[in-house]
Amino acid sequence: MDSSLRGKIVGLGKRVRIELEDDLVIESAYGEFAVTDKAEIASLKDAKVKKKKTDTASKQAKAVVSSDGSLTVDLHIEAIPGGTSLPKGQQLQFQMDTFRKVIRENISHRGRKITFIHGIGDGILKAAIRKELDEVLALGCSYCVGDPAITIVSIR
16 A cells, blocks of 8 residues: 655654654554655664563464474464453454464475364354465465364475
């Protein structure tokens, strides 16, 4: 999307805070804006962003690796770190983002099998995962249907 909004960067962190010309402050991800003022580019190069000291492994989905190299990932919202604090309307998207991240991290491991535990429930997560596998990831992955509470993905 193109936009002619102009502003000044007023804060850096996980997201960038930008004060627009009309004094409205917005937050933006790092790839969503372009800096065109040379003075601001120079000040950004000198800026230091403080990173929180957190254990990155605790924020990722817990994948259990078996002796044969296959992974098991539980996509229940309670099993994903940070999932329980989400509103109901965002939980499916959060689970799908976790699914995509695990696939993306393992797509280069040919032959690897990943078991995603999604549960039985209403079948919404299972349907979303299988639709993504059929429509987006069909060239890199295949899956087999067995137990109704899991989907086993094979990386090609």
